[in-house]
Amino acid sequence: MPILLTAALAQAAIAAPPAEPVPLGTVFAHELLGTMILIVLGAGVVANALLPDSKGKGGGNLMINVGWGIGVMAGVYVAFKSGGHLNPAVTLGLWANGADFAPGVPAGATTALVYIAAQVLGAFLGAVLAWLAYRDHFDREAPAGDKLAIFATGPAIRSYGNNLITEVIATFVLVFVIVTFGQNPAQLGPLPVTLLVIGIGASLGGPTGYAINPARDLGPRIAHALLPIKGKGGSDWAYAWVPILGPVLGGVLAGVAATAFVG
Numbered sequence: 001m002p003i004l005l006t007a008a009l010a011q012a013a014i015a016a017p018p019a020e021p022v023p024l025g026t027v028f029a030h031e032l033l034g035t036m037i038l039i040v041l042g043a044g045v046v047a048n049a050l051l052p053d054s055k056g057k058g059g060g061n062l063m064i065n066v067g068w069g070i071g072v073m074a075g076v077y078v079a080f081k082s083g084g085h086l087n088p089a090v091t092l093g094l095w096a097n098g099a100d101f102a103p104g105v106p107a108g109a110t111t112a113l114v115y116i117a118a119q120v121l122g123a124f125l126g127a128v129l130a131w132l133a134y135r136d137h138f139d140r141e142a143p144a145g146d147k148l149a150i151f152a153t154g155p156a157i158r159s160y161g162n163n164l165i166t167e168v169i170a171t172f173v174l175v176f177v178i179v180t181f182g183q184n185p186a187q188l189g190p191l192p193v194t195l196l197v198i199g200i201g202a203s204l205g206g207p208t209g210y211a212i213n214p215a216r217d218l219g220p221r222i223a224h225a226l227l228p229i230k231g232k233g234g235s236d237w238a239y240a241w242v243p244i245l246g247p248v249l250g251g252v253l254a255g256v257a258a259t260a261f262v263g
Contacts, residue, residue, distance in 0.1 A: 019103035019104035020104050021104045021105075022081055022082065022102065022103075022104040022105045024110075024111065024114050026081055026082070027081070027082040027101075027102075027105055027111070027114055027115065027118070028114050028117070028118040029118075030078070030079040030080070030081045030082035030084075030118075031079055031082045031085060031086065031114075031115055031118035031119055031122060032118040032119075032121055032122040032125070033078050033079065033122065034075040034076060034077075034078040034079025034082070034084055034086050034122065035075060035079070035086045035087075035118065035119045035121075035122030035123050035126065035215060035216075035219075036075075036122040036123070036125045036126040036129070037071065037074050037075045037078050037126065038071045038072055038074070038075035038086050038122075038123075038126065038216070039071070039122070039123045039125075039126025039127055039129075039130065039216065039219070039220060040071075040126040040127075040129040040130050040133075041067060041068075041070060041071030041074060041075075042067060042068045042071040042126075042216070043126065043127050043130035043131075043150050043151060043220060044067070044130045044133060044134070045059075045063060045064050045066075045067025045068065045071070046064055046067075046149060046150045047130055047133075047134040047137065047138075047150045048063075048067075048134075049063055049064055050142070050146045050147075050149060050150060051134055051137035051138065051140070051142060051146070051147075051150070052137060052140040052141065052142050053137060053140060054134070054137050061201070061202075061205070062202070064201070065197075065198045065201035065202055065205065066198055068197060068198070068201060069194045069195065069197045069198035069201070070194065072086070072190070072193060072194050072197045073190045073191065073193070073194040076189075076190040076193065077190060081102070082101070082102055082105065082115070083101055083102025083103075083105065084102075084190065085101065085115055085119070086119060086122075086213070086215070087119065087212070087213040087214075087215060087216065087247075087251075088115070088116045088119055088120075088213070088214045088215055088247070088248065088251070089171050089174070089175060089212065089213060089214060089247040089248060089250060089251030089252075090174075090175055090178065090251060091112055091115040091116060091119075091251075092112065092248060092251050092252050092255070093175035093178075093179070093251035093252060093254050093255035093258075094107065094175075094179070094255060095107040095108075095112055095255065096251075096252045096254075096255030096256050096259070097179055097255035097256070097258050097259050098255075098259055099179070101115065116215065119215035119219075120214075120215045120218055120219045121219065122215070122219070123215045123216055123218070123219025123220055124219035124220065124222055124223050125219075126219070126220070127151050127219060127220035127223035127224070128223050128227065130150065131223065131227055131229065134150075138229050138230065139230050141231065142231070144231055144232055144233025144234075145233070147224075147229060147231070147232050147233070148224060148232065148233065148234075148235065148236060149209070150220075150224075151220035151221055151223060151224035151235075152217050152220055152221040152224060152235065152236065152240070152243070153208055153209035153210070153211040153217050153243050154208075154209060154236060154239060155207060155208050155209075155239065155242075156206060156207055156208070156209075157207065158239070160239075160242060162207070163207065163208050163239075163242045163246070164242050164245065164246045164249075165246075166204065166207045166208045166246070167208055167210075167211060167212065167242060167243060167245075167246025167247055167250060168246045168247075168249045168250040168253070169204065169250065170200050170204040170205075170208075170210050170212050170250065171212045171213075171246065171247040171249075171250025171251050171254070172250040172251075172253055172254045172257075173196075173200060173204070173254075174196065174197070174200060174212050174250070174251075174254070175250065175251045175254035175255060175258075176254035176257060176258055176262075177196055178193060178196070179254070179255070179258040179262055180258070180262055181193065197212075200212065208242070208243070208246075211242075211243030211246070211247060212247050212250070213243075213247055214243060214244040214247050214248060216243075217240070217243035217244065218240065218243075218244060221235050221236075221237075221240055
């Protein structure tokens with residue numbers, strides 16, 4: 001399942017008084033910790049729903065969508081100094097939109113690389129923590145596909161072109177609406193992004209599991225490949241490019257479109 005995402009962020013898209021520069025080390029630490037929290041809660045809720053003898057076994061997609069949404073909210077709050085992107089698609093979308101990444105954090109190639117590196121590493125660490133929390137359950141016999149689904153997304157119907165289109169559309173919705181939130185004078189913070197992620201999961205999550213976040217899929221997929229998980233099977237690297245390229249394209253397109261239609 002996804003996610004996510006995300007960015008409490010879109011304060012970066014609105015005019016604000018000049019802010020004190022935020023050191024790149026601070027940006028890295030906040031994005032890493034925020035993404036780690038996102039993934040430990042997101043992967044954790046999928047583990048709760050799928051693994052044998054878990055108390056949440058059979059909780060279904062609604063529980064998973066809500067768990068991911070709350071993971072987004074928690075991660076965004078943790079990463080407040082960096083703008084709470086937690087997602088390369090958000091970072092690249094804001095850059096394409098011409099916005100700063102956060103107050104005091106101007107957009108640029110070096111800064112983007114810092115964000116993305118922190119997000120992928122944080123996602124990897126979050127997946128490792130989720131595995132540790134459910135280690136006894138991972139040791140029980142379960143379908144290899146269920147164990148992989150805790151770490152990475154996969155299609156309901158494998159059709160790479162259509163799967164890619166789904167990820168582009170879902171991520172476009174995520175980033176375009178996030179930038180729109182930044183124009184809202186109510187300043188509701190991470191809550192609207194949380195509800196948006198839950199809504200995307202409920203509406204567009206069926207075909208691919210709505211990665212909408214390259215780091216959310218890549219970091220945990222690497223963790224799945226490296227961790228000593230009993231009966232885990234393969235990590236499905238043949239599909240891995242879809243939840244990377246699709247969200248990148250969707251995020252950049254959303255940033256460009258927001259420049260034209262949102263301002």
